[in-house]
Amino acid sequence: MEPILTKYVKQPGGASLDFYMKVGGYEGLRKSLGMTPDQVVDVVKQSGLRGRGGAGFPTGMKWQFVDKKSPKPKYICCNADESEPGTFKDHVLMERNPHLLFEGCLIACHAIGAKVAYIYIRGEFYHVQQVLERELAKARAAGLVGKNIMGTGFDCDIFVHRGAGAYEAGEETALIESLEGKKAQPRLKPPFPAVAGLYDCPTAVNNVETLCNVPFIITEGAEAFAKLGPEKNGGPKLYCISGHVKNPGVYETSMHTTLRELIYDPKFGGGIRGGHQLKCVIPGGSSVPVLLPEQLDIPASFDGVASAGSMLGSAGLIVMDETTCMVWAAQNLLYFYKHESCGKCTPCREGGDWLHKLLMKIERGDGEMRDLDLLLSVANNIAGKTLCAFGDAAATPVLTTIKTFRAEYEAHIREGRCTLPASWRASHPVLAAH
Amino acid sequence: METVTLTIDGKPVTVEKGKSVLEAVIQSGGHVPYYCYHPGLGVDGSCRVCIVKIEKMPKLQTSCSTPCGEGMVVTTNSPEVEAARASVFEFLLVNHPLDCPVCDKGGECPLQDFSYSYGPERSRMAFERRTFDGEGVKADIDFGPTLMLNRNRCILCTRCVRFMKEVDGDAQIGITNRGVHSEISTFEEKGVVSLLSGNLMDVCPVGALTTRDYRFKSRPWDNPNAVDTICTLCEKGCNTTAWIKAKPEWAKGTQLIRTTPRLNEDINSYWMCDIGRFDYHWIEGDRRINQAHMNGNVTSWEDALVSVKDAVDAVGGATHAQFLVSGHASLEELFIIKQFAGNTGGVTFSWRHRVKPQPADTKFKIPAVDAPNLHGAKDLGFNTATSGVANISALQSAVDAGMVKLLYVLDPGPDGTLGDVEWVIAARKAGKIKTLIVQAVLHSALTAAADILLPGCAFVEKDATYTNMTGHVQGAARVITAPGEAVEDWQILSKLSVVFGVNVTYSSSAAVRVAIAQALGANPAYAGLATMTFSRPMSAKSWLQASNPSERWKWDFMFQDLPPIKFGDDFGPTPRANVIPMKEVK
Numbered sequence A: 001m002e003p004i005l006t007k008y009v010k011q012p013g014g015a016s017l018d019f020y021m022k023v024g025g026y027e028g029l030r031k032s033l034g035m036t037p038d039q040v041v042d043v044v045k046q047s048g049l050r051g052r053g054g055a056g057f058p059t060g061m062k063w064q065f066v067d068k069k070s071p072k073p074k075y076i077c078c079n080a081d082e083s084e085p086g087t088f089k090d091h092v093l094m095e096r097n098p099h100l101l102f103e104g105c106l107i108a109c110h111a112i113g114a115k116v117a118y119i120y121i122r123g124e125f126y127h128v129q130q131v132l133e134r135e136l137a138k139a140r141a142a143g144l145v146g147k148n149i150m151g152t153g154f155d156c157d158i159f160v161h162r163g164a165g166a167y168e169a170g171e172e173t174a175l176i177e178s179l180e181g182k183k184a185q186p187r188l189k190p191p192f193p194a195v196a197g198l199y200d201c202p203t204a205v206n207n208v209e210t211l212c213n214v215p216f217i218i219t220e221g222a223e224a225f226a227k228l229g230p231e232k233n234g235g236p237k238l239y240c241i242s243g244h245v246k247n248p249g250v251y252e253t254s255m256h257t258t259l260r261e262l263i264y265d266p267k268f269g270g271g272i273r274g275g276h277q278l279k280c281v282i283p284g285g286s287s288v289p290v291l292l293p294e295q296l297d298i299p300a301s302f303d304g305v306a307s308a309g310s311m312l313g314s315a316g317l318i319v320m321d322e323t324t325c326m327v328w329a330a331q332n333l334l335y336f337y338k339h340e341s342c343g344k345c346t347p348c349r350e351g352g353d354w355l356h357k358l359l360m361k362i363e364r365g366d367g368e369m370r371d372l373d374l375l376l377s378v379a380n381n382i383a384g385k386t387l388c389a390f391g392d393a394a395a396t397p398v399l400t401t402i403k404t405f406r407a408e409y410e411a412h413i414r415e416g417r418c419t420l421p422a423s424w425r426a427s428h429p430v431l432a433a434h
Numbered sequence B: 001m002e003t004v005t006l007t008i009d010g011k012p013v014t015v016e017k018g019k020s021v022l023e024a025v026i027q028s029g030g031h032v033p034y035y036c037y038h039p040g041l042g043v044d045g046s047c048r049v050c051i052v053k054i055e056k057m058p059k060l061q062t063s064c065s066t067p068c069g070e071g072m073v074v075t076t077n078s079p080e081v082e083a084a085r086a087s088v089f090e091f092l093l094v095n096h097p098l099d100c101p102v103c104d105k106g107g108e109c110p111l112q113d114f115s116y117s118y119g120p121e122r123s124r125m126a127f128e129r130r131t132f133d134g135e136g137v138k139a140d141i142d143f144g145p146t147l148m149l150n151r152n153r154c155i156l157c158t159r160c161v162r163f164m165k166e167v168d169g170d171a172q173i174g175i176t177n178r179g180v181h182s183e184i185s186t187f188e189e190k191g192v193v194s195l196l197s198g199n200l201m202d203v204c205p206v207g208a209l210t211t212r213d214y215r216f217k218s219r220p221w222d223n224p225n226a227v228d229t230i231c232t233l234c235e236k237g238c239n240t241t242a243w244i245k246a247k248p249e250w251a252k253g254t255q256l257i258r259t260t261p262r263l264n265e266d267i268n269s270y271w272m273c274d275i276g277r278f279d280y281h282w283i284e285g286d287r288r289i290n291q292a293h294m295n296g297n298v299t300s301w302e303d304a305l306v307s308v309k310d311a312v313d314a315v316g317g318a319t320h321a322q323f324l325v326s327g328h329a330s331l332e333e334l335f336i337i338k339q340f341a342g343n344t345g346g347v348t349f350s351w352r353h354r355v356k357p358q359p360a361d362t363k364f365k366i367p368a369v370d371a372p373n374l375h376g377a378k379d380l381g382f383n384t385a386t387s388g389v390a391n392i393s394a395l396q397s398a399v400d401a402g403m404v405k406l407l408y409v410l411d412p413g414p415d416g417t418l419g420d421v422e423w424v425i426a427a428r429k430a431g432k433i434k435t436l437i438v439q440a441v442l443h444s445a446l447t448a449a450a451d452i453l454l455p456g457c458a459f460v461e462k463d464a465t466y467t468n469m470t471g472h473v474q475g476a477a478r479v480i481t482a483p484g485e486a487v488e489d490w491q492i493l494s495k496l497s498v499v500f501g502v503n504v505t506y507s508s509s510a511a512v513r514v515a516i517a518q519a520l521g522a523n524p525a526y527a528g529l530a531t532m533t534f535s536r537p538m539s540a541k542s543w544l545q546a547s548n549p550s551e552r553w554k555w556d557f558m559f560q561d562l563p564p565i566k567f568g569d570d571f572g573p574t575p576r577a578n579v580i581p582m583k584e585v586k
């Protein structure tokens, strides 16, 4: 499939407004402003566009839920917090194709009756924020953002807000809290943001990639978009391939593409690095179950990956070869989760840290066999009992690695050390001693 | 009232629409534990111990945050729910220091109580616990002028955070850091400075927040008795519980040890202010007047009463006597004064007016008038204002003009609540007042200037009634006995009534109230006065039920007729049906 969202990302100057206008930029916005908001929502619904932030929720439906009759202002919040391990697609879009995102934001605002869109960008993306601010100023000067856009009387502004560096700020209600100047901790749902979101006003939170798909849907039509992928999984999709592949990077393709192709096809990952074999892959960022080499002949679509018992999530494929110690991998991920837990609810706050301590114990070589059952029990006690989905995400690496690689854990415990050629140890001073 | 009906553990329950499942469970007498939920605060849904199974919902749901729906089917006690709940309890204790033996909350701690009832038998956590600032009691840090904070014990329920934000109106408490390192803190570690700070000890479900006033002073089992009463330190009239500590065997007697608020939706909700909570030390302090005095010397009651009569005669009769009465005088006292007031030179009311520094949008406003009964005085027919600063200028000019030969001051305390009295002292010294009679509770410059000093009772030493700023007629109960020869103020006044030209004879304060109810029969607020009952010390058996006021309502509603497990019948064997079921969770 010809790239659509990332077609010009390698083009020098491709991020500029001039260039974007040259290749038909803001035509989607122009066309949408000639439509009623309901028509825009309908087209997006027909296209079957599903949220690219992780859950794959239909975007048109999300916009439809926004309470349009409310007398309060409505808001679009673009979720640019991209902090899921192994995920780096929104980064590319924002840095190399910022106007596509602005256009998507503006169309979304028109669709739900909002006058303001906030782009909540990850704290560490300082350089990306610079690009966005620069290009936003240009768009504003060109009358594409602000008052009376394109002379149609449509007023809409976009603001970029940089977070303080918390993974949890990517959860949509935590993002809203953070945007309001509070700690990035999630809210109880219901009420959902569509009813009471930012400043208690109806709000739609959409991922960067999701919004970037909108202009194409408006210009080319719902059908053209849906046709690009399998049923209910239409449109172009960005995949972040990282780990032990020859060509790590961001690739845009249709969701017909299989996981195996993404890893092995020279157009994409290009296969496993020199002389090694694939051990497993986490297909959707770090928060989803691992898949084994024999499970890869499935379309890398929301439904395809789900059918194999995992999730497409943020479409970050973390590829691991046979040198990777799964105990270490789980420990590494749990370090992330215990560090990023917002601490609001008990099971995640206390349990995440406990899981990490248990994994460190096994890592150090002090593990006991009963620790495995304890790990499973603690992880299961977190899963499904937390306030937000973070808890399930934190439990998953433990549950999935023990389920799939229990023997490896047992060997680890029996031997009191890692049984794998552990090249990563050298870079890990605490463990290098063992 | 719109209602919804749902099924809880097989029983149909009908509740007001909008109530949460947890509230429905509590209302129907069911058992579901909770920490972050507090009936006086907004819902947070963070502690996760209130999880229940709701049919048609895939995951277990937190009952505190789920509104009741028509036809909902709720299970609170299936093995699935019990195991899940137990797992949350395990998490809550993973980093908790379990220093119950030295913790002030021990014995009245919801974390203890619920962990016993719902938690797993033992912890599987074998790692070192997270600690802040050293171990155990040393982890206590200053948390403002009234509080101490022990972050090791904190379970991060955020009740304190929400209290400051929602009720106090000044969100001084927040959480710094995140995840397992989250800790309760204030800006630049300045601590909480608020006139409502004491409530934080009540809302805290563990021993993380303690008051400097009460910490280390007593344990729940040392306070065998508690008395439901009201606070009379200002015109609000908060409902409270006064706690009495048993002194050690050799010392005999009891001691007022703390005051905590008691739920009254109309007046104080679940809260009270720090003035009412902490300003009680004067009651059993060194400055109490224990005996009658004449010219600075101790005398007997008989001699003192006779000398009052002599003094009135000496100035030429009751018409030359004026009364200066504190807004703290009870209805009973005022009613007696009212009966002879016409024979005297007049009655003037005085009180202290202090604007309390509070955030503008606080939900709990502490009034400026420090007088519990001005509305009562008005209702009894006295000519007095009921708000603002006391106007005593007429009395002052009369004194200045030498027209007040005898001044009778009634001041049932506490210190300073009579307002300015320097001018009285000066007038007595200058001889403008010939005789100064003071009926009071605390030695002060005023009592030192008095010719005759009569020892009265503080509000916790007598059954007396007061009409608060919103017209609620409430009783303050006798909690402790009066010191020395101090006598209830209404009795002193009725003994002296004959001196002022009427002969009032009531057998008890209750009889006075019956008479008041008759006199004010037209006013519906006073309808219940004749039959007003006063709480008496509740027995040791129910101390926990009267425990921490923020949990108190729980004992009132949730565990009705079910004494908590520690209260087996006088520590003898307890019938199983009588206790919170303690279940072994696999």
Ligand SMILES: Cc1cc2nc3c(=O)[nH]c(=O)nc-3n(C[C@H](O)[C@H](O)[C@H](O)COP(=O)(O)O)c2cc1C
Pocket: A050, A051, A052, A053, A054, A055, A056, A057, A059, A062, A079, A080, A081, A082, A083, A084, A167, A168, A169, A170, A171, A172, A173, A205, A206, A207, A208, A210, A211, A388, A389, A390, A393
């Ligand atoms: C812990 C956690 C972290 C998340 N982080 C992100 C993120 O970084 N970026 C994102 O787009 N969505 C993230 N999400 C998903 C959002 O909550 C939300 O579903 C998404 O922004 C919706 O956008 P979409 O409908 O366009 O997918 C996260 C969710 C959770 C539970």
Ligand code: SF4
Pocket: A168, A185, A186, A340, A341, A342, A343, A344, A345, A346, A348, A349, A386, A387, A388, A389, A390, A391
């Ligand atoms: S699961 Fe709980 S502690 Fe973890 S991130 Fe979500 S709200 Fe915060």
Ligand code: SF4
Pocket: B153, B154, B155, B156, B157, B158, B159, B160, B161, B184, B203, B204, B205, B206, B208, B209
């Ligand atoms: S200090 Fe007490 S009230 Fe505050 S969060 Fe901790 S446990 Fe809750």
Ligand code: FES
Pocket: B033, B034, B035, B036, B037, B044, B045, B046, B047, B048, B049, B050, B051, B062, B063, B064, B065
């Ligand atoms: S009481 Fe319901 S989650 Fe805390």
